[in-house]
Amino acid sequence: MEKVKGSIAIIRCLKEEGVKTIFGFPGGAVIDLYDDLYDSDINHVLVRHEQGAVHAADGFARVTGEVGVALLTSGPGATNGVTAIATAYMDSIPLVILTGQVPTPLIGNDAFQEVDIVGITRPCTKHNYLVSKAEDLVPTIREAFHIARTGRPGPVLIDLPKDIVASMVEFTEKKPIRMQNYQPNYEPHMGQIEKACKEILKAKQPVLYVGGGVILSNSNEELTELAQKMKIPVTMTLMGLGGFPGRDDLSMGMLGMHGSYTANMAVAKSDLLIAVGARFDDRVTGRVDAFAPHAKIIHIDIDPTSISKNVAVDIPIVADCKHALTAMNNWLDSCGHNLNEVAATHTPWLETIGEWTRKHPMGYLNEGEIIKPQYVVETLDELTGGDAIITTEVGQNQMWAAQFYKFSKPRRLITSGGLGTMGYGLPAAIGAKMAFPDATVVDIAGDGSIQMNIQELATAKQYKCPVKICLLNNNYLGMVRQWQELFYDKRYAATVMEVTPDFVALAEAYGAVGLRATKTSEVESVIKEALSIDNVVLMDFRIAREEGVFPMVPAGKATTEMLLV
Amino acid sequence: MKHTISVLLQNKPGVLSRVTGLFSGRGFNIESLSVAETLDSTISCLTLVTSGDKAIIEQITKQLHKLIDVIKVTDISESEYVEREMVLIRVKAESTTRAEVLRVIDIFRGKVVDVSPKTYTVELTGSASKIQAVIDILRPIGIKEIVRTGTIAMARAPKK
Ligand SMILES: Cc1ncc(C[n+]2csc(CCOP(=O)(O)OP(=O)(O)O)c2C)c(N)n1
Numbered sequence: 001m002e003k004v005k006g007s008i009a010i011i012r013c014l015k016e017e018g019v020k021t022i023f024g025f026p027g028g029a030v031i032d033l034y035d036d037l038y039d040s041d042i043n044h045v046l047v048r049h050e051q052g053a054v055h056a057a058d059g060f061a062r063v064t065g066e067v068g069v070a071l072l073t074s075g076p077g078a079t080n081g082v083t084a085i086a087t088a089y090m091d092s093i094p095l096v097i098l099t100g101q102v103p104t105p106l107i108g109n110d111a112f113q114e115v116d117i118v119g120i121t122r123p124c125t126k127h128n129y130l131v132s133k134a135e136d137l138v139p140t141i142r143e144a145f146h147i148a149r150t151g152r153p154g155p156v157l158i159d160l161p162k163d164i165v166a167s168m169v170e171f172t173e174k175k176p177i178r179m180q181n182y183q184p185n186y187e188p189h190m191g192q193i194e195k196a197c198k199e200i201l202k203a204k205q206p207v208l209y210v211g212g213g214v215i216l217s218n219s220n221e222e223l224t225e226l227a228q229k230m231k232i233p234v235t236m237t238l239m240g241l242g243g244f245p246g247r248d249d250l251s252m253g254m255l256g257m258h259g260s261y262t263a264n265m266a267v268a269k270s271d272l273l274i275a276v277g278a279r280f281d282d283r284v285t286g287r288v289d290a291f292a293p294h295a296k297i298i299h300i301d302i303d304p305t306s307i308s309k310n311v312a313v314d315i316p317i318v319a320d321c322k323h324a325l326t327a328m329n330n331w332l333d334s335c336g337h338n339l340n341e342v343a344a345t346h347t348p349w350l351e352t353i354g355e356w357t358r359k360h361p362m363g364y365l366n367e368g369e370i371i372k373p374q375y376v377v378e379t380l381d382e383l384t385g386g387d388a389i390i391t392t393e394v395g396q397n398q399m400w401a402a403q404f405y406k407f408s409k410p411r412r413l414i415t416s417g418g419l420g421t422m423g424y425g426l427p428a429a430i431g432a433k434m435a436f437p438d439a440t441v442v443d444i445a446g447d448g449s450i451q452m453n454i455q456e457l458a459t460a461k462q463y464k465c466p467v468k469i470c471l472l473n474n475n476y477l478g479m480v481r482q483w484q485e486l487f488y489d490k491r492y493a494a495t496v497m498e499v500t501p502d503f504v505a506l507a508e509a510y511g512a513v514g515l516r517a518t519k520t521s522e523v524e525s526v527i528k529e530a531l532s533i534d535n536v537v538l539m540d541f542r543i544a545r546e547e548g549v550f551p552m553v554p555a556g557k558a559t560t561e562m563l564l565v
Numbered sequence: 566m567k568h569t570i571s572v573l574l575q576n577k578p579g580v581l582s583r584v585t586g587l588f589s590g591r592g593f594n595i596e597s598l599s600v601a602e603t604l605d606s607t608i609s610c611l612t613l614v615t616s617g618d619k620a621i622i623e624q625i626t627k628q629l630h631k632l633i634d635v636i637k638v639t640d641i642s643e644s645e646y647v648e649r650e651m652v653l654i655r656v657k658a659e660s661t662t663r664a665e666v667l668r669v670i671d672i673f674r675g676k677v678v679d680v681s682p683k684t685y686t687v688e689l690t691g692s693a694s695k696i697q698a699v700i701d702i703l704r705p706i707g708i709k710e711i712v713r714t715g716t717i718a719m720a721r722a723p724k725k
């Protein structure tokens with residue numbers, strides 16, 4: 001058996017897994033690994049903060065569907081990554097995070113830059129490891145990739161003591177991984193598929209409620225086939241946007257707290273709710289007992305713990321969405337019913353839905369020259385044909401991006417849904433752009449969030465990674481301010497950004513380009529100019545400061561109790 | 566309702582904290598927990614007693630199963646099973662109470678494992694409810710210290 005240095009073995013394992021790009025930040029505990037990476041053809045992206053490394057790996061993973069990889073040093077390097085690891089965990093994003101650790105004899109001694117990162121990240125990783133023996137190194141890395149990308153994906157962390165990385169280890173031959181204790185179930189139970197399809201044939205007011213599982217399992221085509229064949233209207237969660245074409249007549253847009261009037265009404269009135277890769281999050285359901293109160297519920301999810309966690313369901317299907325949707329499409333095609341006739345029975349339902357949209361379309365009031373953020377997003381949508389990769393920060397900017405950009409394809413909206421991490425958008429955009437250098441990548445940002453990882457402008461610049469930042473600058477922590485306006489008597493406690501940088505000058509300080517628009521009439525030309533420049537560009541849109549995100553379902557209310565514009 | 570759940574897990578460092586972390590993080594309660602190696606030294610068996618309605622117990626078993634190091638989860642209390650707990654009780658045993666203590670532990674098939682001028686240390690096994698009964702009876706006599714193992718349990722073998 002071949003013996004190689006631990007660091008070489010790690011690099012060879014990464015290459016075995018098809019890794020070409022990793023994101024990281026060095027330190028004493030990983031210096032050996034960096035030394036060998038220096039000679040390897042793996043492309044290493046040096047970020048400016050470890051949170052940025054993990055978010056960038058996460059952005060890379062979301063756009064490609066591959067496992068993203070980040071490399072951090074021990075102690076503060078590892079803890080700086082924790083927020084981003086939790087971000088990936090909440091959204092089921094496949095990552096492998098390699099952290100340096102102090103040498104094994106020092107573990108537990110409060111050594112310099114020692115932290116129990118395995119203990120810290122246990123609740124926010126799918127799994128994690130401390131490699132304590134040299135012979136475990138290679139099998140652990142292989143197993144970590146396997147776990148990260150299979151089943152319900154997620155981040156896996158491997159803590160690597162410095163002495164093990166520097167020691168000689170056996171580089172065993174790669175064999176297919178079989179784990180007695182971990183065998184995700186991909187195939188649906190055919191009895192359940194049949195039950196579900198029979199409900200679909202009976203339903204008069206069905207709704208497809210689509211979550212991030214459709215994106216993760218690449219089942220958008222199977223979903224689209226089902227929706228179009230049976231004429232079932234579709235609503236998507238924040239994580240599901242792009243799973244069904246946003247411009248299709250059957251699309252009702254997003255549902256939930258800032259969902260469309262139509263989507264929330266349709267769910268409330270539906271007689272059959274087909275949840276596909278969605279998890280009945282509180283931001284989606286509002287008051288649970290008022291969520292889809294008249295509907296039978298079919299729930300497809302690969303993770304059994306998602307099923308009947310928040311809402312009891314009638315027909316659970318534990319399976320990969322792609323396998324389950326394919327089985328449903330096949331069953332329906334061969335069931336002997338005339339599907340066109342069945343679909344035609346939904347016409348009155350689709351008319352009702354159309355009526356809701358006519359009455360309460362997604363909209364906003366344009367007020368002359370004061371820039372409306374929704375207008376900025378709409379203009380960006382038009383100028384990029386709904387086909388750019390959009391990352392977002394968190395807050396109002398994120399919701400406007402979700403509401404007004406009509407995502408035509410999956411893996412185009414890259415946003416922190418479950419954790420809602422401010423500072424996600426810029427590093428994620430860099431990761432996305434590294435994966436697809438020819439794609440247009442735009443971070444729709446808020447002035448508060450962008451400052452949480454603004455240092456990554458230097459990374460973008462260094463790697464000639466011309467991402468665009470579309471800053472919806474309201475000089476507020478806008479989403480919190482909106483809650484204060486509506487529910488706290490307009491007491492703007494700690495949401496006014498009294499000092500903010502001149503973002504144009506700041507961009508220029510990093511060697512990027514800064515553009516500014518203060519009037520509606522300037523918006524289009526600024527976006528056009530930004531898209532045409534082969535450099536990192538920050539567009540500072542001075543928007544209507546107190547614009548709100550509507551519709552809005554106040555927390556804990558039924559989703560039909562929407563505040564409209 | 567009380568449930569006794571048996572979990573087979575990889576016998577590796579940190580595995581127990583994955584289980585306890587799951588319970589604390591998700592607000593499930595643990596009434597007792599005991600764990601030791603099985604015949605196969607790479608696998609441990611953990612018995613835990615918890616309570617909750619049907620939906621909570623379903624979440625608990627699913628969430629346990631989702632842990633990568635967990636091999637098998639059985640809600641033993643779903644079917645026929647035997648459960649045992651062991652307790653060590655140090656009880657006051659002075660001239661006036663010695664006979665009484667001996668009588669009580671005899672009834673419950675316990676035995677004295679340590680003696681001092683003023684105390685007996687008693688060992689007893691049984692179901693959690695039997696242990697509780699002994700404690701209740703000995704309490705008025707004067708219990709100085711008590712250590713319980715927590716319940717272990719096994720499904721009954723099929724009769725045919
Ligand atoms: C790291 C982090 N801290 C705090 C919050 C709470 N939070 C949610 S939205 C928001 C305001 C964001 O402000 P900004 O980035 O300017 O976006 P806007 O809402 O104004 O568009 C805050 C503070 C969060 N989501 N993430």
Ligand SMILES: [Mg+2]
Nearest residue numbers: 446447476478
């Ligand atoms: Mg703001």
